[in-house]
Amino acid sequence: MTHALTTALLTAPVAGPLLASAAYAARRRPARAAGGPAAWLGLLSPLTILLCGAALAVTVPAHGAATAYGRMLRADALSVWMLLAIGAVATLACAASPGYLAREDADPPTVRRYHVLVHAFLAAMSAAVLAANLGVLWTAIEATTILTAFLVGHRRTRACVEAAWKYVVICSAGIALAFLGTVLLYYAARQAGISEASALDWPALAARADRLDPAVVRLGTGLVVLGFGAKAGLAPLHAWLPDAYGQAPAPVAALMSGVLSSVAFTGLLRYKVIADAALGSGYTRVLLAGLALLTLALAAALLLGQRDHQRMLAYSSMEHMALIALGAAVGTPLAAVAVLLHILGHGLAKTVAFCASGHIVRLRGTSRIGRVRGLLAEAPALGTAFALAVIALLGLPPFALFAAELGLARAGFAAGPYCAAALAAALALVLTSFAALGIRTARMLLGPPPGGRPPVRLGAVAGLPLAAGLLGCAALGTATGPLTRLLTAAAAIIGGH
Amino acid sequence: MNDAVYTQLLDLACGAFLLAAVVVLWLRQLASIVRVFALQGVALAAVAALLGTYDRRWEVLAVATGIGVLRAGLLPLLMRRALTALAPAPGHPYEEDVSEARETEPLVNVAASLLSAALLTLLAYAVARPLVELNPTPATRALPVGLAVVLIGFFTLVTRRRALAQVVGFLLLDNGITATAFLAASGVPLIVELGVSFDVLLAVLVLRILTTRMRAAFGGTGLDDMRELSDR
Numbered sequence: 181m182t183h184a185l186t187t188a189l190l191t192a193p194v195a196g197p198l199l200a201s202a203a204y205a206a207r208r209r210p211a212r213a214a215g216g217p218a219a220w221l222g223l224l225s226p227l228t229i230l231l232c233g234a235a236l237a238v239t240v241p242a243h244g245a246a247t248a249y250g251r252m253l254r255a256d257a258l259s260v261w262m263l264l265a266i267g268a269v270a271t272l273a274c275a276a277s278p279g280y281l282a283r284e285d286a287d288p289p290t291v292r293r294y295h296v297l298v299h300a301f302l303a304a305m306s307a308a309v310l311a312a313n314l315g316v317l318w319t320a321i322e323a324t325t326i327l328t329a330f331l332v333g334h335r336r337t338r339a340c341v342e343a344a345w346k347y348v349v350i351c352s353a354g355i356a357l358a359f360l361g362t363v364l365l366y367y368a369a370r371q372a373g374i375s376e377a378s379a380l381d382w383p384a385l386a387a388r389a390d391r392l393d394p395a396v397v398r399l400g401t402g403l404v405v406l407g408f409g410a411k412a413g414l415a416p417l418h419a420w421l422p423d424a425y426g427q428a429p430a431p432v433a434a435l436m437s438g439v440l441s442s443v444a445f446t447g448l449l450r451y452k453v454i455a456d457a458a459l460g461s462g463y464t465r466v467l468l469a470g471l472a473l474l475t476l477a478l479a480a481a482l483l484l485g486q487r488d489h490q491r492m493l494a495y496s497s498m499e500h501m502a503l504i505a506l507g508a509a510v511g512t513p514l515a516a517v518a519v520l521l522h523i524l525g526h527g528l529a530k531t532v533a534f535c536a537s538g539h540i541v542r543l544r545g546t547s548r549i550g551r552v553r554g555l556l557a558e559a560p561a562l563g564t565a566f567a568l569a570v571i572a573l574l575g576l577p578p579f580a581l582f583a584a585e586l587g588l589a590r591a592g593f594a595a596g597p598y599c600a601a602a603l604a605a606a607l608a609l610v611l612t613s614f615a616a617l618g619i620r621t622a623r624m625l626l627g628p629p630p631g632g633r634p635p636v637r638l639g640a641v642a643g644l645p646l647a648a649g650l651l652g653c654a655a656l657g658t659a660t661g662p663l664t665r666l667l668t669a670a671a672a673i674i675g676g677h
Numbered sequence: 678m679n680d681a682v683y684t685q686l687l688d689l690a691c692g693a694f695l696l697a698a699v700v701v702l703w704l705r706q707l708a709s710i711v712r713v714f715a716l717q718g719v720a721l722a723a724v725a726a727l728l729g730t731y732d733r734r735w736e737v738l739a740v741a742t743g744i745g746v747l748r749a750g751l752l753p754l755l756m757r758r759a760l761t762a763l764a765p766a767p768g769h770p771y772e773e774d775v776s777e778a779r780e781t782e783p784l785v786n787v788a789a790s791l792l793s794a795a796l797l798t799l800l801a802y803a804v805a806r807p808l809v810e811l812n813p814t815p816a817t818r819a820l821p822v823g824l825a826v827v828l829i830g831f832f833t834l835v836t837r838r839r840a841l842a843q844v845v846g847f848l849l850l851d852n853g854i855t856a857t858a859f860l861a862a863s864g865v866p867l868i869v870e871l872g873v874s875f876d877v878l879l880a881v882l883v884l885r886i887l888t889t890r891m892r893a894a895f896g897g898t899g900l901d902d903m904r905e906l907s908d909r
Contacts, residue, residue, distance in 0.1 A: 315869030322876040329883045338894045342903040345840070345887050352880050353834055353847055359873065360827060360854045364808070367861035371812050376866060395807030423906045482908055491908065 186239075187248040189232045190255055193263055193306035196228035201299035204292055225299050226274050229306055230267025236260045241665040247312070251381065254312035257669035261520055262309040262439075262446050264663075268652060269438040269527040270302050273431040275645040276535045280431055283542045294334065298432065301327045305443050314380045315366075317447050318359050321411060324440055325351045331432045332424045343420075343427035350420040351411055358407025364400035365454070368392040382450055389457035398463060401455040404448065405467050411444035413437075413501045415475040422482075425494035426547070430538025433490070437497040437534060438527035445501065445523075449508060449674045461511055468509035469602045475502035476609040483616040489540065490547045492620055493533050496573055499613050500526045500581075506606055507588045508674065510595050516675025518587030520667055521660075525580025525653055529572035532649035536566040540624075543636060549620050557629035561638040565646040570621045572653050574614055580656035585610075683731050684815040690727060691819040694720040694856060695798070698829045698849055702790040705780050707841050711756045714845055718749030721852055725859050728816060737863055740870055744855065747874055752848060752881055759841060759885045763892060782901075784836040794829050801825035808861065820860045826853030840888045840898035844881060851877050 245256040308320035333344030369379035372391040378384035410417030479498040486492045507519035556563035572579035592603035697717035722745030729737030801824035830849030
């Protein structure tokens with residue numbers, strides 16, 4: 181592959197959304213109608229990410245990691261897998277956006293701000309997965325916090341302001357800890373004789389990690405796990421998550437839950453590779469498994485008493501991130517494949533669930549579970565989409581999460597008595613969440629429709645993204661097809677031992 | 678500059694840096710807190726400038742200047758603006774009572790806060806032992822000071838119940854990390870330092886806008902008023 185083409189493929193996922201953001205910002209008089217044809221131009225930037233991801237998915241497993249701009253940007257199989265996840269989820273979320281804005285009856289400045297921020301947010305996520313330098317990776321992830329702050333607080337109600345404040349304060353402080361960890365790692369690298377230019381460069385660090393001072397790496401890694409864990413929704417710094425997902429516009433909640441949390445988690449996985457090479461895999465395994473079990477327990481407890489369906493989905497995100505963390509803790513090649521499959525499958529299913537949940541809020545004017553009854557009878561298409569999304573999230577076949585959780589279970593029980601014990605505990609907690617989520621969803625779906633109104637149609641524009649997400653998730657659960665080589669290559673990066 | 682003078686000056690700057698963080702815990706008037714925070718920024722810039730001069734690395738001096746401008750000038754200015762925006766109109770009948778300018782009810786009172794600061798500093802020294810042992814120089818021996826300020830910043834963030842006091846806690850945390858970076862390795866690479874500073878600046882701007890919205894929505898910036906969202 182020529183150098184120019186590689187450069188273009190690595191630049192476009194960042195530059196494309198940035199251009200889209202700038203174009204929305206520069207437009208003097210935004211179209212009055214939120215759902216006009218101009219609104220669909222917003223699909224160009226996520227499609228750019230998806231196409232670049234697809235092109236790189238062909239070349240990277242065959243030719244190895246691609247770099248551009250003197251190794252500033254670097255795409256290995258893991259980055260490409262995440263680019264595909266960002267592209268897929270963002271395409272669905274951006275396709276759902278015009279409909280969401282039209283229903284909200286948002287005024288033109290709000291619409292414009294929404295698009296400017298969403299596309300800049302996509303650019304920051306792409307930059308985070310493509311950055312070779314750990315400092316740049318950190319900067320990009322902190323930028324996502326800043327960019328999404330006003331998306332979470334877009335309505336200016338008391339609840340929105342509260343959610344946005346908690347989100348910015350907890351995430352910024354949490355991720356500051358990750359930066360402290362990065363600084364300590366940089367110190368260890370400099371003392372190990374790595375030059376200033378490559379002391380934060382991930383490939384260079386990973387290659388020479390065995391020379392780093394173990395005590396300093398241990399301290400730094402602990403801070404990084406806490407910090408990026410905060411952004412990924414792992415305990416103990418998770419308190420922002422249900423509020424932010426509950427108040428954000430549905431497509432933004434889908435983006436944050438579906439990909440932002442896993443982008444932060446893949447950042448963590450990069451540090452884990454370094455820590456494992458410097459310390460052996462025991463340290464990160466105990467740390468991640470402990471946090472994962474704590475998060476699972478919290479999520480299960482809060483799901484049991486949940487009365488709000490958007491918050492219910494938020495706690496389900498915590499549960500899934502905990503399972504992903506558990507898979508990373510197990511760390512065998514099979515577990516690594518399960519982690520990656522889980523990331524993409526969860527992203528697609530959660531996007532559909534949040535978008536459907538947004539439609540339900542619009543339909544019934546509330547997000548209380550108790551006030552949503554007879555959804556299947558009142559809005560058959562919407563009810564079915566929500567039901568299928570929850571079935572996917574519960575980890576039932578044919579969806580990708582079934583394959584992922586099965587892989588995790590097999591890998592965990594094969595990896596020794598401690599992993600098996602942790603997995604057994606996790607399984608009990610997952611079954612609790614399973615019951616809580618299932619019962620609440622059934623309550624919303626079943627029953628007679630209120631007031632004997634005629635069935636509400638969802639419409640093709642709103643229904644298409646939901647159907648596409650569910651189909652994608654089911655296809656991924658059946659066969660990985662052309663993605664198999666990429667998946668194996670990406671798994672080799674994070675499960676190398 | 679000979680070694681003894683360098684070590685003394687460095688220790689002096691680090692001492693001032695730590696003292697500023699403790700004084701933030703001691704004060705209650707938000708305006709004074711912001712002033713002390715600006716002084717801490719000066720101390721931080723001095724630490725960076727000393728390291729740059731001693732190693733004769735002029736790019737570090739340039740970064741030190743940038744840090745001084747941002748942390749002793751721009752950020753305190755933004756905080757002061759936010760304070761004036763929140764202050765009630767002069768002549769307001771309850772000017773004293775509704776004043777946004779005081780941290781009235783921290784979760785931990787001042788005496789206990791100061792005691793905690795002492796304990797956190799001890800903790801920082803204990804935690805930083807492997808860091809100092811890796812390469813004992815005058816700079817890395819002062820490294821626990823950076824970590825202590827990080828911990829005090831976190832403590833401020835958790836215990837203060839005024840929005841702006843929390844922002845100061847976040848900024849203390851950030852100053853502590855920057856100090857750690859300088860004392861450990863003369864600062865992170867320039868591109869990272871630029872990115873981090875830009876992010877911090879934007880985060881403070883975002884928080885400032887949110888405090889204005891908070892005042893509009895809740896009638897004040899006390900964080901205990903925010904009870905809209907819970908699981909029950």
